Amino acid sequence: MIHLTAIIGSSAKIGANVEIGPHSILGDAVTIADDCVIGANVVIEGEVSIGRGNRIEHGAMIGGQPQDVSFSPTTRSRVEIGERNIIREQCTIHRGTTADSATKIGDDNFLMVNAHVGHNCVIGNKVIIANNVLLGGYVTVDDQAFLGGGSVFHQNMRVGRLVIVQGGSAFGKDIPPFVIAAERNYVFGLNTIGLRRAGFSREQRDEIKSAFKLLYLSGLNTRQALERSREMKWTQPGREFFDFVEKTGKRGICPYRRHGSAED
Numbered sequence: 001m002i003h004l005t006a007i008i009g010s011s012a013k014i015g016a017n018v019e020i021g022p023h024s025i026l027g028d029a030v031t032i033a034d035d036c037v038i039g040a041n042v043v044i045e046g047e048v049s050i051g052r053g054n055r056i057e058h059g060a061m062i063g064g065q066p067q068d069v070s071f072s073p074t075t076r077s078r079v080e081i082g083e084r085n086i087i088r089e090q091c092t093i094h095r096g097t098t099a100d101s102a103t104k105i106g107d108d109n110f111l112m113v114n115a116h117v118g119h120n121c122v123i124g125n126k127v128i129i130a131n132n133v134l135l136g137g138y139v140t141v142d143d144q145a146f147l148g149g150g151s152v153f154h155q156n157m158r159v160g161r162l163v164i165v166q167g168g169s170a171f172g173k174d175i176p177p178f179v180i181a182a183e184r185n186y187v188f189g190l191n192t193i194g195l196r197r198a199g200f201s202r203e204q205r206d207e208i209k210s211a212f213k214l215l216y217l218s219g220l221n222t223r224q225a226l227e228r229s230r231e232m233k234w235t236q237p238g239r240e241f242f243d244f245v246e247k248t249g250k251r252g253i254c255p256y257r258r259h260g261s262a263e264d
Contacts, residue, residue, distance in 0.1 A: 003020060007026070008026045011028045019036070021041070021251075024041060025042075027045040037056070044063055077099065078096060085108065086109070096119055107126075119138070121135050124142045158175070158249070159174075170184045179212070215229075
């Protein structure tokens with residue numbers, strides 16, 4: 001199951017039923033759980049833990065030094081990857097840039113060819129990251145988001161749950177959950193198809209629509225919309241939407257651009 005040309009560090013921990021392809025290199029501080037498949041020419045270095053049932057295709061690079069000019073090679077940091085992820089050819093996942101920090105990827109994610117996950121990113125579960133997506137350092141992507149091919153994300157921003165991003169877009173502002181985002185820092189409506197597929201009821205979708213309208217279509221600014229939202233009763237989806245906006249960073253959230261409708 002381990003090709004004769006693979007180089008495995010003497011202290012690396014390799015689980016049962018793990019396949020490692022030709023010319024792959026795994027460092028001393030690497031841990032691979034059971035039932036993983038590692039393709040050819042894969043490099044996994046530094047302190048990296050990979051959970052059960054992952055598939056990592058040819059030429060991927062995991063645990064490399066972060067692209068941070070202030071990073072010291074003596075800094076101990078790591079990459080933590082959950083279970084059942086698919087990481088396709090030539091993906092790069094860099095370790096954390098500060099001492100004892102980590103870049104984290106959850107479970108059941110699909111990273112397509114040439115995706116780049118920068119230092120200290122946190123990827124949730126069931127996220128799809130299409131070809132050539134670039135995530136700067138400290139980007140958080142919440143569960144079930146879909147990031148279209150060639151889209152780019154500035155450091156220190158967040159993508160909400162069940163967001164769908166159009167390919168070729170660019171973002172430096174936070175993207176609230178449940179929306180469609182495209183172009184440069186714009187929201188165009190709700191991801192209604194994704195909400196249905198995720199099992200949201202009609203009542204839940206209506207509440208998300210009401211929250212979206214209050215934030216983007218009421219004529220109120222973000223602060224005023226948040227104040228109004230606190231006077232209203234919400235179930236979990238509405239609270240999630242406004243909690244995200246409440247916690248957004250200094251850059252704020254992506255504004256709405258009218259193109260179609262937020263209607264379900």
